[in-house]
Amino acid sequence: MSWAWVEVKPNENDLMHPGHLACQGCGATIAARLALKVLGRKAVFVIPASCWSVIDGAWPQHALQIPVFHTAFETAAIAATGIRAALDMKGKHDVHVVAWAGDGGTFDIGLQALSGAAERNENIIYITYDNEAYMNTGIQRSSSTPLGAWTTTTPDERPEDKPKKNMMEILAAHRVPYAATASIAYPDDFIRKLKKATQVKGFRFIHLFSPCPPGWKMASNLSVRSARLAVETKIFPLYEIEDGEVYTITHWPKGLPVEEYFKLQGRFKPVLKDPDRLAYIQRYVETQWEKLVRLHEASHGYLPEEARATIRSAI
Amino acid sequence: MAKKYDFKASELPISPMTLTTTLENPTGGWRSFKPVIKNKTAPCTATCPTKVLIPHFIDSLVKGDLDMAANLLHRNNPFPSITGRLCHAPCELPCNRGKYDEPISIKQLERFVGDYYLDKKGKPPRRETGKRVAIVGGGLAGMAAAYYLRSKGHEVVIYDRNPNLGGYLRYYVPEYRLPLAVLDAEVGALERMGVKFVLNTEVGKDIGFEELKEKYDAVILAHGSSAPANPDFPGVELLKSGWDLMKEVREGARPKVSGKVAVLGNGYTAFEVARVLRRLGADPFVIYPTAKIRIPFSDREIFTLAEEEGVKFFFAKVPLKAERRNGKVILTVAEWDGKDIVPATEREMEFEEVFLAYEGTADHGFLPDTIRTDGTLKADRRSGETPLEGVFVAGESVSGPSPVVNVIYSGRSVAAAVDAYLRGRTYTPESMPEVVGYERIVTDYFPKAPRVPEMRLSPTERIHSLTREEVLGYTQELAMKEAERCFNCGFCNACGNCYVFCPDYTIKWVHGRPKVDYEYCKGCGVCSEECPRGVIDMVKEREF
Numbered sequence: 096m097s098w099a100w101v102e103v104k105p106n107e108n109d110l111m112h113p114g115h116l117a118c119q120g121c122g123a124t125i126a127a128r129l130a131l132k133v134l135g136r137k138a139v140f141v142i143p144a145s146c147w148s149v150i151d152g153a154w155p156q157h158a159l160q161i162p163v164f165h166t167a168f169e170t171a172a173i174a175a176t177g178i179r180a181a182l183d184m185k186g187k188h189d190v191h192v193v194a195w196a197g198d199g200g201t202f203d204i205g206l207q208a209l210s211g212a213a214e215r216n217e218n219i220i221y222i223t224y225d226n227e228a229y230m231n232t233g234i235q236r237s238s239s240t241p242l243g244a245w246t247t248t249t250p251d252e253r254p255e256d257k258p259k260k261n262m263m264e265i266l267a268a269h270r271v272p273y274a275a276t277a278s279i280a281y282p283d284d285f286i287r288k289l290k291k292a293t294q295v296k297g298f299r300f301i302h303l304f305s306p307c308p309p310g311w312k313m314a315s316n317l318s319v320r321s322a323r324l325a326v327e328t329k330i331f332p333l334y335e336i337e338d339g340e341v342y343t344i345t346h347w348p349k350g351l352p353v354e355e356y357f358k359l360q361g362r363f364k365p366v367l368k369d370p371d372r373l374a375y376i377q378r379y380v381e382t383q384w385e386k387l388v389r390l391h392e393a394s395h396g397y398l399p400e401e402a403r404a405t406i407r408s409a410i
Numbered sequence: 411m412a413k414k415y416d417f418k419a420s421e422l423p424i425s426p427m428t429l430t431t432t433l434e435n436p437t438g439g440w441r442s443f444k445p446v447i448k449n450k451t452a453p454c455t456a457t458c459p460t461k462v463l464i465p466h467f468i469d470s471l472v473k474g475d476l477d478m479a480a481n482l483l484h485r486n487n488p489f490p491s492i493t494g495r496l497c498h499a500p501c502e503l504p505c506n507r508g509k510y511d512e513p514i515s516i517k518q519l520e521r522f523v524g525d526y527y528l529d530k531k532g533k534p535p536r537r538e539t540g541k542r543v544a545i546v547g548g549g550l551a552g553m554a555a556a557y558y559l560r561s562k563g564h565e566v567v568i569y570d571r572n573p574n575l576g577g578y579l580r581y582y583v584p585e586y587r588l589p590l591a592v593l594d595a596e597v598g599a600l601e602r603m604g605v606k607f608v609l610n611t612e613v614g615k616d617i618g619f620e621e622l623k624e625k626y627d628a629v630i631l632a633h634g635s636s637a638p639a640n641p642d643f644p645g646v647e648l649l650k651s652g653w654d655l656m657k658e659v660r661e662g663a664r665p666k667v668s669g670k671v672a673v674l675g676n677g678y679t680a681f682e683v684a685r686v687l688r689r690l691g692a693d694p695f696v697i698y699p700t701a702k703i704r705i706p707f708s709d710r711e712i713f714t715l716a717e718e719e720g721v722k723f724f725f726a727k728v729p730l731k732a733e734r735r736n737g738k739v740i741l742t743v744a745e746w747d748g749k750d751i752v753p754a755t756e757r758e759m760e761f762e763e764v765f766l767a768y769e770g771t772a773d774h775g776f777l778p779d780t781i782r783t784d785g786t787l788k789a790d791r792r793s794g795e796t797p798l799e800g801v802f803v804a805g806e807s808v809s810g811p812s813p814v815v816n817v818i819y820s821g822r823s824v825a826a827a828v829d830a831y832l833r834g835r836t837y838t839p840e841s842m843p844e845v846v847g848y849e850r851i852v853t854d855y856f857p858k859a860p861r862v863p864e865m866r867l868s869p870t871e872r873i874h875s876l877t878r879e880e881v882l883g884y885t886q887e888l889a890m891k892e893a894e895r896c897f898n899c900g901f902c903n904a905c906g907n908c909y910v911f912c913p914d915y916t917i918k919w920v921h922g923r924p925k926v927d928y929e930y931c932k933g934c935g936v937c938s939e940e941c942p943r944g945v946i947d948m949v950k951e952r953e954f
């Protein structure tokens with residue numbers, strides 16, 4: 096059987112209508128389609144200002160076949176908390192409340208509300224579809240924008256000089272019951288994680304990597320391929336953290352050179368022209384990955400065979 | 411003055427609500443390129459002379475539907491149990507998987523499916539056309555043509571001078587390459603289909619060609635090329651026939667041969683005769699006219715096997731003279747540069763016995779002159795059409811010595827031409843869609859995995875038996891494991907990638923297949939990029 100059909104059933108829970116307003120090849124729409132395949136109709140999305148406010152359709156249209164609550168930029172977590180409370184009061188405990196926010200709405204402006212909800216362990220699922228900038232307003236940097244990337248506010252002359260904020264560590268520090276990274280290029284992995292999340296009670300967080308072809312200066316057909324390369328170059332590792340302590344890497348990457356990923360995207364043109372920066376980023380990726388591998392090892396007491404090939408230093 | 415509209419707040423929703431869906435936006439208008447789902451030709455199929463539907467049958471095998479696999483395989487190859495043993499497998503050379511790790515073992519998969527189906531096949535056609543076809547010669551070409559013509563509902567009668575069908579395959583190919591049981595099963599299937607055999611009947615002697623032409627709506631000439639064609643040099647009549655030796659051995663005789671023996675020949679048969687001599691206990695030397703690097707690809711496997719078994723070779727040499735002295739054969743040979751004898755290279759060699767194993771030639775003696783020019787048949791390469799209406803030729807009788815798969819293709823394409831002729835249609839040779847190159851394969855979806863090795867007896871095991879099959883077939887488990895390695899190049903196997911990744915949900919899943927909803931598809935190209943096997947093309951929607 097093809098890998099795709101292991102977790103996906105054809106024509107089951109296809110709850111996103113075509114005709115939505117996303118650009119060609121939008122990763123965030125693949126993200127929502129896959130999420131709804133798991134969640135089904137018994138779910139509510141809370142969407143703060145972001146591309147998804149637009150994708151879902153201009154009033155009076157609506158692409159998702161579940162209720163969507165559009166809310167202010169910084170309020171995804173708290174609005175979701177409120178809806179959760181209201182549904183609970185009505186006895187509708189079986190409805191999943193999902194905060195569905197961009198990286199800007201999560202890493203930056205929504206962080207305070209998110210931290211509050213996480214700390215209170217509110218019973219919601221928070222999914223951030225991460226396209227690594229404020230795309231809806233015209234590609235301004237966010238604290239999720241990766242080292243070396245161009246955005247309109249970090250132009251080619253001075254591209255992003257800080258590494259991407261590590262949201263997963265922030266969530267781990269809140270000791271939430273479940274936090275995971277996922278990628279639209281690995282639907283099986285994402286679906287397994289979301290299924291797991293639905294079975295946990297309390298605050299659940301998924302950091303979902305979703306390429307944006309126009310924002311990344313990339314052809315629309317490459318969105319899945321680029322997401323795959325982000326994982327296989329170890330730039331975006333796939334893992335989960337349970338109770339803020341137990342780290343599990345769910346996919347052991349091939350460990351391709353970072354250029355393989357950068358090459359597809361115009362936003363990394365400045366890095367590709369700067370060998371020192373490129374080497375620096377490669378080193379940075381290696382050290383981050385090794386840290387993660389050690390956390391996995393510390394959590395499980397051993398490393399699987401596949402792990403060895405991914406690490407430079409002896410372990 | 412307009413009337414003031416009076417409403418109560420409670421009549422309105424508490425917040426703005428959507429009233430309709432985005433299905434109102436026909437976003438298909440955004441498209442510059444449109445995805446087209448279209449199966450293509452895999453390089454293996456393109457290279458297989460008879461165009462076996464390789465990715466198709468392997469896909470059914472992977473899905474565990476062995477009957478469907480057999481069905482698809484038989485579409486273009488009626489005898490996979492034979493090709494699965496004898497074919498030189500040119501299909502495996504361009505296999506895309508070979509550029510990734512190792513090519514698929516197509517021949518072994520073919521043998522596995524062929525053997526699985528061997529006793530199940532042979533259903534009579536559903537409808538009879540009432541047309542009658544005579545086939546002269548029940549070798550592989552005649553059998554292949556009979557298979558396809560019979561399945562189209564025509565009455566088919568094979569005439570053969572031998573007591574049984576198979577031609578070369580029955581009387582000369584050794585048991586360790588092709589067990590008679592396999593050939594008998596194939597013949598049995600033809601019988602069950604309702605093909606009629608008239609055996610021990612030589613056309614031209616026991617029945618006239620003109621008579622056949624009159625009695626039947628069409629005649630196929632598939633009489634092979636087995637008339638001896640030895641070179642002419644002094645003493646050639648003193649030498650033994652390698653062909654007779656092969657025949658005796660196939661029939662069960664084990665003549666005593668020992669010591670240094672030579673095999674003279676110009677092709678594949680020389681190697682095979684040497685291998686048989688080795689098994690009989692002799693120390694054979696093959697004297698071969700061309701250089702080693704000039705051995706054709708189709709003969710290389712047998713050459714390598716012979717070499718492994720201890721057969722020795724003298725390349726680029728031709729015989730000039732043979733004599734018998736003191737019970738030995740003294741052979742004078744000289745070097746051959748491909749055109750001429752190299753001067754002053756003559757040399758005598760002493761052998762216990764020398765066997766002639768030159769490739770045969772066709773004997774068209776029983777045919778009217780109108781169909782021949784200088785002893786060769788005039789015929790179209792594919793359709794086998796001759797200048798005589800309703801008369802066609804197939805197999806080695808027209809091509810000369812050829813590998814089994816080419817002969818099968820000849821039988822199959824001539825059958826298609828005859829079928830068209832009988833139905834009063836014009837024959838159009840089959841065309842192939844474009845070939846899928848390696849660059850279209852998304853290898854990320856395929857974990858590396860080594861080829862499942864074929865199990866071949868060791869050279870020492872081999873030379874100790876004339877009957878034990880030298881290559882063992884895959885078990886079902888091994889066949890499945892190997893089948894799963896196939897990329898299924900250019901053949902939609904319903905993997906679901908395009909459906910799963912479509913950002914617009916415009917690839918729908920209809921009756922187990924992907925279907926594009928062009929009203930909404932924005933033409934992003936993700937499906938085309940993520941189809942692991944190059945099935946989806948992006949075609950320009952309009953010029954600007």
Ligand SMILES: Cc1cc2nc3c(=O)[nH]c(=O)nc-3n(C[C@H](O)[C@H](O)[C@H](O)COP(=O)(O)OP(=O)(O)OC[C@H]3O[C@@H](n4cnc5c(N)ncnc54)[C@H](O)[C@@H]3O)c2cc1C
Pocket residue numbers: 495496497498546547548549550551552569570571572575576577578579582583584587611612613614632633634635636656679682776804805806807811812813814815817
């Ligand atoms: C020793 C040997 C080993 C081989 N091994 C391989 C191999 O490993 N791989 C491979 O690809 N190929 C191999 N070949 C080649 C293969 O056998 C031939 O390609 C194939 O068998 C040719 O089939 P055909 O039907 O054209 O001719 P044939 O097999 O010669 O059939 C012709 C038939 O016509 C009959 N016939 C002839 N004249 C008349 C007549 N006037 N009236 C009635 N009947 C007549 C004959 O009796 C015969 O049955 C081998 C050949 C030989 C000799």
Ligand SMILES: Cc1ncc(C[n+]2csc(CCOP(=O)(O)OP(=O)(O)O)c2C)c(N)n1
Pocket residue numbers: 144145146147167168169196197198199200201226228229230231232237
């Ligand atoms: C308080 C506030 N500030 C600014 C905006 C303008 N705004 C709307 S969406 C957006 C960017 C959203 O970025 P992100 O959350 O990453 O989502 P994306 O558009 O990339 O999907 C901004 C700045 C706003 N709506 N509200």
Ligand code: SF4
Pocket residue numbers: 457458459460461462464487493494497498499500501502516517520815
């Ligand atoms: S008949 Fe020969 S060339 Fe064709 S698929 Fe089979 S093994 Fe390959």
Ligand code: SF4
Pocket residue numbers: 452453454455464465504505506507508513514516895896897898899
């Ligand atoms: S991978 Fe499969 S379909 Fe592709 S060339 Fe090889 S055998 Fe043929």
Ligand code: SF4
Pocket residue numbers: 447901902903904905906907908909924940941942943944945946
């Ligand atoms: S992605 Fe899979 S299902 Fe879609 S066209 Fe290609 S082979 Fe068929």
Ligand SMILES: [Mg+2]
Pocket residue numbers: 197198199225226227228229230
């Ligand atoms: Mg963003």
